[in-house]
Amino acid sequence: MKKEEMAFLVDVKALMEHAIMHQQSGSKFGMRLAVNHAHQAVELTLRKKAELLGKNPYFFPDIKKVVKSSGVKIPYERQIDELNKARELTQHYGTTPNENDARRLIFVARDFLIDFWKEEFEVDYNTVSLLDAISNEDIQKVLKEAQKCFEKDQNYREATIKSVLAIYKIKWWIKSKFIKDPRLLILNWPLQDALDSVLDIALSGPFAYRLRKLGETTGIVFIPTLGGEPHMQQLREYEFVREDALFALELATEYVLWAEQVYG
Numbered sequence: 001m002k003k004e005e006m007a008f009l010v011d012v013k014a015l016m017e018h019a020i021m022h023q024q025s026g027s028k029f030g031m032r033l034a035v036n037h038a039h040q041a042v043e044l045t046l047r048k049k050a051e052l053l054g055k056n057p058y059f060f061p062d063i064k065k066v067v068k069s070s071g072v073k074i075p076y077e078r079q080i081d082e083l084n085k086a087r088e089l090t091q092h093y094g095t096t097p098n099e100n101d102a103r104r105l106i107f108v109a110r111d112f113l114i115d116f117w118k119e120e121f122e123v124d125y126n127t128v129s130l131l132d133a134i135s136n137e138d139i140q141k142v143l144k145e146a147q148k149c150f151e152k153d154q155n156y157r158e159a160t161i162k163s164v165l166a167i168y169k170i171k172w173w174i175k176s177k178f179i180k181d182p183r184l185l186i187l188n189w190p191l192q193d194a195l196d197s198v199l200d201i202a203l204s205g206p207f208a209y210r211l212r213k214l215g216e217t218t219g220i221v222f223i224p225t226l227g228g229e230p231h232m233q234q235l236r237e238y239e240f241v242r243e244d245a246l247f248a249l250e251l252a253t254e255y256v257l258w259a260e261q262v263y264g
Contacts (some may be wrong), residue, residue, distance in 0.1 A: 008048060009123060010132045014257055016041040016110055017130060021254055023099075023106045025206065031102045032090045038109035039087040042080060045113060049120055060084055075115040079108040130253055135264070136173070139256055142166045146249055156245035160218060161232065163248035167211065168222040168230065170256045174203050174263055207255050214248055 019037035022030040046063045050056065053070050057063045068074060083105045089095040097105070114125040131147065134140040146162035149155040200208040215221070219236040 005048075005121075006123075006128070007132070008044075009117065009121070009128050010130065012041050012044050012113070013125065013128050014130055014133045015044070016113060017254065018257075019106050019109065021206070021258075023102055026099060028096045031096050031099065034102055034106050035083070035086050035090050035097060038106045039083050042083065042109050042112055045116055046074070049116075072120060074112075075119075076108050076112050079105065080112060083109055130257060134253075134256055135260055136170070136256070139166050139169050139173075142169065143249070143252060143256070146245075146252070150245050150249055154242075156242050157240040159245035160240050160248045161220060163245070163252040164214065164218065164220045165222055165230070165232070166252045167214070167248075167255060168224075170252075170259045171199075171204070172224055174259055175199060177263055178203075204255070204259070206258065207251070210251050211255070214251060218244065218248070 015037050019034045019041065022037065023034035024030075043060055043063065046060075046067055047057075049072060050063050050066045053066070053072075055066045057066045064074065074080065086097050086101070086105060090097070110125075117123045117125050117128075129147070131140055131143050134143065142162050143166045146159045146166065149159035149162060153159075200211050204211060217238075218240070219234050219238055221233045221235060222230040223233065224230050
């Protein structure tokens with residue numbers, strides 16, 4: 001696909017991954033957002049196909065009709081119609097699907113994207129990197145290095161460390177929105193740790209628990225410096241395994257994308 005079309009798929013995948021994240025919250029608000037995001041990912045995908053066919057339908061049923069009339073198969077069509085109905089009820093009547101139904105529909109939407117992209121766009125969903133959606137080039141670079149350490153080098157220690165560094169960098173970026181004096185970002189440990197805990201809850205609510213869990217598991221701490229590279233400390237001995245690196249990389253990616261959306 002062309003560069004702009006691939007950028008479109010990155011955005012759609014980000015929507016889908018946000019839907020999964022919201023669904024995992026278990027809250028009514030999270031379920032509503034999950035259904036809307038998942039449906040939008042499906043609708044945008046079908047709309048893109050219609051545009052490639054030279055058509056420009058407006059409403060979802062019309063998009064489906066145009067695509068199907070051209071001989072294009074819609075995977076999981078019955079479930080996709082069910083997702084559309086759930087989205088309509090959520091959007092227009094404020095209803096909330098139960099957790100089991102929401103989860104089922106969200107993951108059907110992801111399966112739809114996987115199959116449809118492969119068949120119609122010749123794109124493997126799993127090869128589309130959400131890292132390309134990150135606008136902060138410095139953080140994107142760190143996470144791509146973490147991804148390389150994880151996938152190619154199988155260096156799980158370095159993959160985890162770089163993922164944690166990306167998390168600290170986005171935390172500092174968020175704090176800079178509220179704390180204008182950079183000297184206030186450089187505090188002695190454990191005062192910094194106590195402040196981080198409070199700010200995680202206040203500024204990174206959906207991620208606060210997982211951020212704390214990652215810190216307590218790995219013992220990795222980064223301390224900012226004025227005008228220089230952050231200094232890393234490891235507070236305890238720890239043998240990193242694949243699961244640690246995967247958890248850190250996925251959390252860092254989700255967190256950075258969320259932060260840029262919320263605070264950008």
